[in-house]
Amino acid sequence: MNRIISVFSVIAVLSFVLPANSASSTESFSSSSKTEVKVVAGKTSFADFLENLYDEADLKKAGMNFEVFKRAATGYYNLKEQNKLNKSKDILTVVDFSKHSREKRLWIVDLAKKKLLYNSLVAHGRGSGNEKAVNFSNIENSHMSSLGFYITENTYFGKHGLSLKLQGVDKGFNTNAKDRAVVVHGADYVSEAFVKQHGRLGRSHGCPALPKEITEEVVQLIKGGTVLYIDAPVANYSSAYLNADTAIKRFENEILAKQAQLLSK
Numbered sequence: 001m002n003r004i005i006s007v008f009s010v011i012a013v014l015s016f017v018l019p020a021n022s023a024s025s026t027e028s029f030s031s032s033s034k035t036e037v038k039v040v041a042g043k044t045s046f047a048d049f050l051e052n053l054y055d056e057a058d059l060k061k062a063g064m065n066f067e068v069f070k071r072a073a074t075g076y077y078n079l080k081e082q083n084k085l086n087k088s089k090d091i092l093t094v095v096d097f098s099k100h101s102r103e104k105r106l107w108i109v110d111l112a113k114k115k116l117l118y119n120s121l122v123a124h125g126r127g128s129g130n131e132k133a134v135n136f137s138n139i140e141n142s143h144m145s146s147l148g149f150y151i152t153e154n155t156y157f158g159k160h161g162l163s164l165k166l167q168g169v170d171k172g173f174n175t176n177a178k179d180r181a182v183v184v185h186g187a188d189y190v191s192e193a194f195v196k197q198h199g200r201l202g203r204s205h206g207c208p209a210l211p212k213e214i215t216e217e218v219v220q221l222i223k224g225g226t227v228l229y230i231d232a233p234v235a236n237y238s239s240a241y242l243n244a245d246t247a248i249k250r251f252e253n254e255i256l257a258k259q260a261q262l263l264s265k
Contacts, residue, residue, distance in 0.1 A: 056114040072229040075149045077247035086225030097133040097232040101201040126203035146174035150228040160185035164219045186215030
């Protein structure tokens with residue numbers, strides 16, 4: 001927190017104090033230059049914050065790629081800025097389908113506590129590939145996984161037991177999730193035992209299926225308005241929620257609010 005506060009002190013100095021030092025400095029430091037400095041400083045502080053969070057949660061040791069985490073966190077802050085998330089839960093779930101299905105490629109992070117809560121196996125759709133997911137679709141009956149940002153909704157009991165509905169928010173990439181019944185559920189084919197026997201996990205019809213033994217705990221944890229982000233190295237994927245500038249705005253507002261709380265004590 002001290003590191004974050006010090007960074008914002010720098011932003012404040014650069015953005016407001018420097019231009020007011022003298023008339024000459026005001027003339028030489030144009031409004032466009034002030035904006036540029038503030039944007040650069042904001043991006044730097046946001047990147048520093050994410051690196052700090054990544055390190056404190058020990059995500060590298062858990063096998064999460066920093067760039068994947070950065071994209072997921074950027075989307076989280078953008079969705080939060082649009083008031084689409086549960087304000088009482090700072091939970092981010094990340095899936096990296098660049099990894100082999102025998103690897104633990106799902107992580108659940110408490111962003112407020114900077115703590116990794118789960119690191120698990122997760123299945124991809126059978127239409128996406130065998131050992132790895134290489135093809136993705138938003139089309140019904142494709143049996144493929146879909147990339148992008150999802151917001152978790154309510155639970156229900158279906159053929160796989162306790163399951164969690166997902167709302168896909170990336171138009172053209174995952175917005176048919178509900179029509180396709182793409183949900184979080186448990187499955188027998190998501191286990192170390194299955195991997196030992198087959199060399200890979202079993203596959204779903206597009207759902208991010210989990211090991212049965214953790215499904216209930218995970219579903220209860222992430223239900224009701226948290227972010228689930230599915231990443232893969234696909235050139236044509238794009239998302240409005242990957243806009244760093246709007247994510248930085250939310251991030252700055254949160255830090256400033258925390259600073260105000262500290263000062264009021």
